[in-house]
Structures are given as structure tokens and as C-alpha cells.
Amino acid sequence: MEGEGNLVEGSRKNVVNNQLCVVTLKDSGTKVSGLENLKDAKSIALADGTVPVGKYTRQALVALKILPETEDVSKISTQEVSEALGGVEISEQSNVSKVLAAVVEGSSEVGTTYYSDTYGYEDKLQILEKVPYDLTGNVIYPIAQIKNEESSQEEQDAAKGFHCLRHFRQCKDHLPEVLFRY
Secondary structure, eight states: OTTTTOBOTTOOEEEEEEOEEEEEETTOOOSOOSGGGGGGOSEEEEEOTTSHHHHHHHHHHHHTTSSOOOSOGGGSOHHHHHHHTTSOEEEEESSHHHHHHHHHTTSSSEEEEEGGGGTTOTTTEEEEEEOOHHHHOOEEEEEOOBOOTTSOHHHHHHHHHHHHGGGHHHHGGGSOGGGGOO
């Protein structure tokens, strides 16, 4: 969207840096302690390469030299990942929520997900590894105001106010008065 001119200039800000994790069910008895010995799993839930969590997982496996260097890690197939891990069974998933569900329901021994996605599952999941950023790069979540010529001035002001929440002191003039009553 940014390259197509659909964002309000200067409005894109990075707000959160998440982290890739290797997870299993609590008390699963897995031999896996993280990505380096992922091959010891009986089964792995893995997002496909078109999904961000799948790309970050593949990037980390390349950085660990488990997978070969490539220009575009999203093109590394699940079959290639399985072969690099000694033929381990991989349940390919279309999104991070499905990876998490496969581990939580016990159909996969381990999986890779985001740290933020483990919230609410603390009693069911064990985080085996928080994968270092030097293996994945930053997992950034940006926000930006989108250009929308069909929106009213009130809607544009509300969007600007939401966008400015992370800069509270600088942006209080853009936020509705009700937010400042208490």
C-alpha cells in the first residue's frame, strides 16, 4: 500500500516487535528444545512459506544452516523443510492460528508461532525457544493512516487520533475530548 501511494505521507510507524517461538504442549515429553534440534520431533505444525510466520521460520532455519541459502525463503516448500529435517512429518498450515491449534489439540508435537499468539494458552503450552532476532530479523507490526477520499473529515480526524495514540503528548489535539476527562 505504501508503494502505491495509499498511505498518508509520514504516517507509517513501527509499533510492535513480536518474536518467533517454538512451542509444544506442556508435559509433552518432546526431545525438541528449539529450532536446532527440530528434527527430533515426531511431527511439526508449520505455516507455509507465503505466511509471515512460515517465512520467519524458514529464514531462521537458513540462518542455522539447516536449510540452504536462497534469495526468497518463501519459495522453500514444506517438503524441502521436511527433507532438511530428516523426513519429519510436517502438517502444513495456512496461518499462524492453525499452527497453534494443531499443537494445542495435540495433532502436532511442536510448532512455530509468534510469542503474542501464546497468550491465553499459558496453561496448555510450553515455549521451548524464543528464537533470537539475529536468526529471523525483526518481526515488525506497523500502523499507518490510509488515504480515503470518501471518508468524512470527522472520520479522517478519528483515524488520525487513533494513529497518534502512540504519541500521546504530541497528538492529544487530534483525539476526542472524552479521552481526557479522567
